[in-house]
Every structure is written in C-alpha cells, then in structure tokens.
Amino acid sequence: MHNNTQRPAPLRVLIIGSGFGGLGMAIQLQKAGIEDFLLLEKAAEIGGTWRDNSYPGAACDVPSHLYSFSFEPKIDWSRKFAPQAEIHGYMLHCVAKYQLRTRIRCNAEVASAAFDAAEALWRVTLSDGDELCADVLISACGQLNQPAYPALPGIEGFQGEAFHSARWRHDLDLSGKRVVVIGTGASAIQFVPQIQPKVAELKLFQRSPAYVLAKPDRAYKPWELALMRRLPWLQRIDRGLKYLQYEMRGLAFISLPWLMKLMRFTFDRHLNKQVSDPHLRAQLQPDYPMGCKRILISNDYFPALAKPNVTVISEAISRVSETAIITADGREHPCDVLIYGTGFAATDFLAPMQITGLDGLELNQAWQAGAEAYKGISVSGFPNMFILYGPNTNLGHNSIIYMLESQFRYVLGCIDVLREQDVRYLDVKATVQQRYNQQIQASSHRTIWEQGCSSWYKTASGKSTNNWPGYTFTYRQQTRAPELNDYDCTR
Incomplete structure (x- = not known):
C-alpha cells in the first residue's frame, strides 16, 4: 500500500452517475447543508440517458411539467412533451444554478467499490486506477445505461455501419441508404419516422409489435408561456393535474386490469385510422x-x-452476411446501415461495476436470482450504500422523477441517522428485505406486467425486477423516513 503518500480524506458522500438521480440527490444534499460530496460520471458530460439518447426524434413520453424536479420548476418548456435536447439543457441548467460543476468529475468510470468494515468506509476504484473513499455510497446509475445488443451470428463480418440508437452516429448521412432497424421499442418508434423520408429503403425487424397510442403533444402557444411566466403557480397546478391524470392510469395497470380493454379499443382505433x-x-x-x-x-x-x-419483417433473423441480413426463411435483405433499437440491459442493475459488501459478499452473487432491494434503495450486506431508481422503482404509468424525489428524502433520512445518532453504518436486515420482496413479487403477480409476455421489466427466469407494482403516492408514503428497526445499526 502507499503508506508514504498521504491518502485523501474520505468524502461524506460519493454519488455514481449524473442523470436525474445523481443531480437531484446532489442538490438535496446541498440543501441539507452537506457540501462534502463528489459526483462521478463515466462519460465526458453529465446527463445520463438524456445525454446518450440523442437520436433523431428523441423525446420524453411523460409531460414536461411532470418530468422535472418539483424544487426546480421550468415554466418555459417549448412543448407538452419535451424533446431530448431540451431535457438535457434543463439538467445543465440545474448544474449551473446549483453550482455543481466543482463537485462533478467527468470521465470517471467506476470499476469497483468495496466496503471496509473496520474503517466504515466505501473504497471506490476508478477504471484508470484512481482510488476514492467515502462514508456513504449512492449509486445513481439508473436502469437504462447499458445498451443491449442482440446476438446475431456473423455480425463481426458485416461490412456496413452498425450502431445502437443510444450511441447514434450523427456523422453518418443516411440519405439514399438501405437501412435495417432491429427492434420496435420506445426508441425505434421515435427515430423511424425521422429517418424514413431520407433513406432509400427501411426494413424494420420486429419480434413483437408494440401497443402505440396517440401522443397528445403540441407546442405551447406564446400566450400560454406568457401566462405561466406571469403566474408561475399555473405550472404547479398543471403539474398536479397531470400527476393525478397519470396516476389514474395506474388503476388499469395495478387494480382494475379490465380498464385495459378500453385502452385496447383506443389502440385499435388509432391503428385502423393510420x-x-x-x-x-x-x-x-x-x-x-x-x-x-x-x-x-x-x-x-x-x-x-x-x-x-418501408417494410415490416416479422421473420426471425438467422444470420448476418457481409452485406445483408438473412432471415429464417432464407431470404436476403441487403443492408448498408444496421441500427439497433434494442433497448437496454435493464435487469442488470449496477453492472458492470464490481461491488463488494460485508464479508466479501459480491453484489452479483447476492443478485443471482434477480436484483432486489429494500424499498428499491438498500441491499442487505451492503451497509451505507443506497440505490436511486433501483430494483422495482420503475413505472409504467407516471413520472420517474416523482419516485426519485421520494428516494432523495429517504436517503437523506438515512444520512441524518449516521450524522446525528453516532451510527457508523446502517445495514438493512436480511429478513426485512426478504419480507419486502415477497410482498413486491406477490403484488407484481396481480399486475398487468405478469399477464403472459416477456419484457425488459423481468429477468429471464420471470422475476419482476424493474417495476413498482403500486401507486406512486403509496411509495412516497413508504419512503417518508427510514425506520431504524429495519436496519442493523453498528455504532
């Protein structure tokens, strides 16, 4: 060890990731008077998924007033549903306004983190070999940061260009090209209409079609923006109404699946019309x-x-040749550019980092049967580590920002306990986590996500690891403050 060199003093808090989770947490730490923190970002700029997904047509499918921090309202969104560049701009605005630049270290990818029980510290190693340590480790990596690539036989020999929608090649001109798109998820349905007019031909390979509904999107009118500037509380009211409207949609997912039949009718009408x-x-x-x-x-x-x-192809892909995609029926589909719209490895939380807790327990061992965490935040055996947008905190019906804000409060509550009650570390009890997750899985079985399909919400073995199987106000209620008897407190 470097005994001769002076080790840097441990930080109070280390945050991994600078998306909505990491930035919001940093702002809340500052508001709570905790200045001694650092944000680590693997990329060259902040922004997480809203920095990565810059493909043509990228936008949010939650209304902009709802997809922003309650403590940092923005009244001048250009549209009802914000485009990607505007959301990323909002995040940069937050960094500037709260003077976070000096607390963010970009190009700092975390390779591993290990808990040192004797010192009650997290020791974090970056991929360039740098070491940092902190009392508290907060992972704000989210669920959608590792692009998923399909295993296509022969892809190494493909002579054309190939890229993932979250790594869009803006330098490539698609005009007159024969383009193949694989995947029909949330990204593909946004970029396909944008590139369709430019390309010579577009072949869209789909495994299973998506339910697509009309998007009630439009630009805000100048008078609406002027009115909100003069009366900012109108934005608050609109945000509140949108929240209620979206939370009502939760009824169909969670409590009354028959309501989906009505939504199915609107889908059919939308498809037949178009x-x-x-x-x-x-x-x-x-x-x-x-x-x-x-x-x-x-x-x-x-x-x-x-x-x-445009041609939609439902045949399975058997292999890729140097110049074409070959389907199971033996047909060749010539291709100049291949675009993966295949989403993310969403159930591999915190991968590829290597996280080690008490007694050498590795997180990917603890999560062999699928990721789970108490309230989506704490994992037994990993003291003083908190996860934002962790297992079972994703939503199908409302804004993830609301969930994150519930988590900020809970994590701050835990940090306060460490600060004020002379506790060295907090470790959620295994029995508490187990009981909680049995409830989550039982509730998930009653929801719509368990009605017979595979999706990124579940692991291959069928465990629901991503979605919150309830209402967001229930989650907020449950995360108001940490219950000390849920945790083993080492003083």
Missing part, C-alpha cells in the same frame, strides 16, 4: 395483453410504416 393495408395492420396487432410491455405513444410511427419505402 394504417389501411390489412396485411400490415395484422402485423402490427400485438398478441399479448396491453400494458404487459411498455405502452408507447406516437402520432407518426404508424404512418411512417405505411410508406412505400
């Missing part, structure tokens, strides 16, 4: 219950698929 070709229409009809996978919203996806230069 696609006249009966063959294509049949291809775009999902064969699983609505809501089982993420429901998508778009006004231009179906019309784009109906254009003459």
Whole structure:
C-alpha cells in the first residue's frame, strides 16, 4: 500500500452517475447543508440517458411539467412533451444554478467499490486506477445505461455501419441508404419516422409489435408561456393535474386490469385510422395483453410504416452476411446501415461495476436470482450504500422523477441517522428485505406486467425486477423516513 503518500480524506458522500438521480440527490444534499460530496460520471458530460439518447426524434413520453424536479420548476418548456435536447439543457441548467460543476468529475468510470468494515468506509476504484473513499455510497446509475445488443451470428463480418440508437452516429448521412432497424421499442418508434423520408429503403425487424397510442403533444402557444411566466403557480397546478391524470392510469395497470380493454379499443382505433393495408395492420396487432410491455405513444410511427419505402419483417433473423441480413426463411435483405433499437440491459442493475459488501459478499452473487432491494434503495450486506431508481422503482404509468424525489428524502433520512445518532453504518436486515420482496413479487403477480409476455421489466427466469407494482403516492408514503428497526445499526 502507499503508506508514504498521504491518502485523501474520505468524502461524506460519493454519488455514481449524473442523470436525474445523481443531480437531484446532489442538490438535496446541498440543501441539507452537506457540501462534502463528489459526483462521478463515466462519460465526458453529465446527463445520463438524456445525454446518450440523442437520436433523431428523441423525446420524453411523460409531460414536461411532470418530468422535472418539483424544487426546480421550468415554466418555459417549448412543448407538452419535451424533446431530448431540451431535457438535457434543463439538467445543465440545474448544474449551473446549483453550482455543481466543482463537485462533478467527468470521465470517471467506476470499476469497483468495496466496503471496509473496520474503517466504515466505501473504497471506490476508478477504471484508470484512481482510488476514492467515502462514508456513504449512492449509486445513481439508473436502469437504462447499458445498451443491449442482440446476438446475431456473423455480425463481426458485416461490412456496413452498425450502431445502437443510444450511441447514434450523427456523422453518418443516411440519405439514399438501405437501412435495417432491429427492434420496435420506445426508441425505434421515435427515430423511424425521422429517418424514413431520407433513406432509400427501411426494413424494420420486429419480434413483437408494440401497443402505440396517440401522443397528445403540441407546442405551447406564446400566450400560454406568457401566462405561466406571469403566474408561475399555473405550472404547479398543471403539474398536479397531470400527476393525478397519470396516476389514474395506474388503476388499469395495478387494480382494475379490465380498464385495459378500453385502452385496447383506443389502440385499435388509432391503428385502423393510420394504417389501411390489412396485411400490415395484422402485423402490427400485438398478441399479448396491453400494458404487459411498455405502452408507447406516437402520432407518426404508424404512418411512417405505411410508406412505400418501408417494410415490416416479422421473420426471425438467422444470420448476418457481409452485406445483408438473412432471415429464417432464407431470404436476403441487403443492408448498408444496421441500427439497433434494442433497448437496454435493464435487469442488470449496477453492472458492470464490481461491488463488494460485508464479508466479501459480491453484489452479483447476492443478485443471482434477480436484483432486489429494500424499498428499491438498500441491499442487505451492503451497509451505507443506497440505490436511486433501483430494483422495482420503475413505472409504467407516471413520472420517474416523482419516485426519485421520494428516494432523495429517504436517503437523506438515512444520512441524518449516521450524522446525528453516532451510527457508523446502517445495514438493512436480511429478513426485512426478504419480507419486502415477497410482498413486491406477490403484488407484481396481480399486475398487468405478469399477464403472459416477456419484457425488459423481468429477468429471464420471470422475476419482476424493474417495476413498482403500486401507486406512486403509496411509495412516497413508504419512503417518508427510514425506520431504524429495519436496519442493523453498528455504532
């Protein structure tokens, strides 16, 4: 060890990730008078998923007033649903306003973190070999930061360009190219209509079609913006009403799945209005219950698929040659550019970091059967480590920002306990975590996500690791403050 060199003094808090979770947590730490923290960001700039996903047409499918911090309202969103660049701009505004730049270290990817019980410290090693230590480790990596690539035989020999939508190649001109898109998730339905007019031909490979509803999006009118500038509380009211409206949608996911039948009717109407070709229409009809996978919203996806230069292909891909995609029926589909719209490895929380807790316990061992955490935040055997947007805190019906704000308060409560009660470390009891997760899995079985489809909400073995199977106000209620008897407190 470097005994001769002076070790840097341990930080109070170390945050991994600078998306909405990391930035919001940092601002809340500051507001609580904790200045001794550092944010680590693996990329060259802050922003998480809203920095990565800069593909054409990238936008949020939660209304902008709801998809922003309650403590940092923005009244001048250009549209009802904010585009990616504007959301990323909002995050940069937060960094500037709260003077977070000096507390953020970019190009700092975490390779591993280990808890040192004797010192009650987390020792964090970066991929460049640098070491840092902190009393508290907060992972704010989110669920959508590791792009998922399909295993396609022969892809190494492909001579054209290939990239993932979250690593968009803005330097490539797609004009006149034969483009293949694999995947029909939330990203593909946004970029396909944007690139369709430019490309010579577009072939869209889908494993299963998505439920797509109309998007009630439009630009805010100048008078609306002027009115909100003069009366900022109007934005608060709009945010509150949107929250209620979206929380009501939760009824269909959680309590009254028959309501989905009504939504199914609106889907059919939307599809029939936009696609006249009966063959294509049949291809775009999902064969699983609505809501089982993420429901998508778009006004231009179906019309784009109906254009003459677009073909939807439901045949499985058998392999890739140097210049084409070959399907199971033996047909060749010539291809200049291959775009993966295949989403993220969402159930691999905190991968690829190596996290070691008490007694050498490794997180990926603890999570062999699927990730789980108490309230989505604490994991037994990993003291003083807290996860934001962790297991079972994703939503199908409302804004994740609301969930994050519930988590900020809970984590601050835990930090206060460490500060004020002379506790060296907090470790959630294994029995508490187990009981909590049995309830979560039982509740998940009653929800729409368990109605017979596979999705990024679940592991391969069928464990629901991503979604919160309830209402967001219930979650807020449950995370108001930590209960000390849920934790083993080492003084």
